[in-house]
Amino acid sequence: MRLGVIDVGSNTVHLLVVDAHPGGHPTPDFSHKVELRLAEHLTETGDISQEGAQTLAGFVADCVEVAESRGATELLPFATSAIRDAGNTDEVLALVRDRSGVELDVLPxxxxxxxxxxxxxxxxxxxxxxxxxxxxxxxxxxxxxxxxxxxxxxxxxxxxxxxxxxxxxxxxxxxxxxxxxxxxxxxxxxxxxxxxxxxxxxxxxxxxxxxxxxxxxxxxxxxxxxxxxxxxxxxxxxxxxx
Known part of the structure; x- marks a missing residue:
């Protein structure tokens, strides 16, 4: 099975395509990432700026295309503190979903x-x-x-x-x-x-x-x-x- 893991962190957004199966060792196939530095796109009120959110949504959409081109059959998209702690988390998630079709899982x-x-x-x-x-x-x-x-x-x-x-x-x-x-x-x-x-x-x-x-x-x-x-x-x- 080939998986595409989309990791939205505070500094980097990273797609890792891996070959994996139950009981086996996940083997990386391809890496695609950008230093978006979401935490630096915060407004004074703690929201992720419109520019930052649009850039994120565009790159996630790009990750989906890359993962599909590498043969990934499942996506595991998730986000951590930059999205979790933002004042406009729901709006950012909706924008990502509308642009890419991806529902980011925001991890506590x-x-x-x-x-x-x-x-x-x-x-x-x-x-x-x-x-x-x-x-x-x-x-x-x-x-x-x-x-x-x-x-x-x-x-x-x-x-x-x-x-x-x-x-x-x-x-x-x-x-x-x-x-x-x-x-x-x-x-x-x-x-x-x-x-x-x-x-x-x-x-x-x-x-x-x-x-x-x-x-x-x-x-x-x-x-x-x-x-x-x-x-x-x-x-x-x-x-x-x-």
């Missing part, structure tokens, strides 16, 4: 965390033991922990790299800005920590996002090449096998 933050956890669990296997996954996206930070394929706890925080960078008034940021931002991040993560540690100490901490790859020098952090897209593919295939 906790669902992002759970789905990415599934991908990491399949990648590392049961031998990894109790697992903690860390995903630093453009708009949000997802954390999930557990021993099985579904995490015991999943948390989503508004601490994405792009979101935090846009809150800084200076480039490079002034020391006071950096201190204030660091204090805020530590405070919000600390508030989520009791729920994560209550389920037990992780035996493996794994990161999956591009931002995490840039931090791969952190010795305590394993890097998982599978992420949210692969998790959605696996979940779709699991459903076919039932």
């Amino acid at each position: 933050g906790q669902e992002e965390a759970r789905t990415t956890f599934l991908a990491a669990r399949r990648w590392f296997g049961w031998s990894a033991g109790r697992l903690l996954t860390v995903v630093i996206g453009g708009g949000s930070l997802e954390l999930a922990a557990g021993l099985d394929e579904q995490p015991d706890v999943a948390v989503s925080l508004p601490l994405g790299a792009g979101r935090l960078s846009r809150e800084l008034a200076h480039d490079p940021p002034e020391p006071a800005e950096t201190r204030a931002l660091r204090k805020r991040v530590r405070s919000e993560v600390a508030a989520a920590q009791p729920a994560l540690t209550k389920v037990g100490t992780p035996q493996l901490v794994a990161g999956t996002s591009k931002t995490v790859l840039e931090l791969s020098g952190v010795e305590e952090l394993a890097v998982c090449p599978w992420a949210l897209r692969e998790g959605l593919i696996l979940r779709f295939l699991d459903g076919l096998g039932r």
Whole structure:
């Protein structure tokens, strides 16, 4: 089976065409993406601008044509925090649907965390033991922990790299800005920590996002090449096998 996965993120809109079947390893066939940076198309009221929405709808329509030309028989289209947190989510989704025929599935933050956890669990296997996954996206930070394929706890925080960078008034940021931002991040993560540690100490901490790859020098952090897209593919295939 050939699938076309359309991933509408805060920074990039990405079509990945993969060959996959239940119980098998998803194999990428073709990649088509653009750095749309939706989060930078926000108005003062928190809406995605008309220009940003039109550009998104046009590129999604382009993705559909590319996926069909590559032989994809199923589309898995989804969106994350940029669409989820916008003030005009419904209007943007309607525009995308009218232009492309695609109904974007807007994932809740906790669902992002759970789905990415599934991908990491399949990648590392049961031998990894109790697992903690860390995903630093453009708009949000997802954390999930557990021993099985579904995490015991999943948390989503508004601490994405792009979101935090846009809150800084200076480039490079002034020391006071950096201190204030660091204090805020530590405070919000600390508030989520009791729920994560209550389920037990992780035996493996794994990161999956591009931002995490840039931090791969952190010795305590394993890097998982599978992420949210692969998790959605696996979940779709699991459903076919039932």
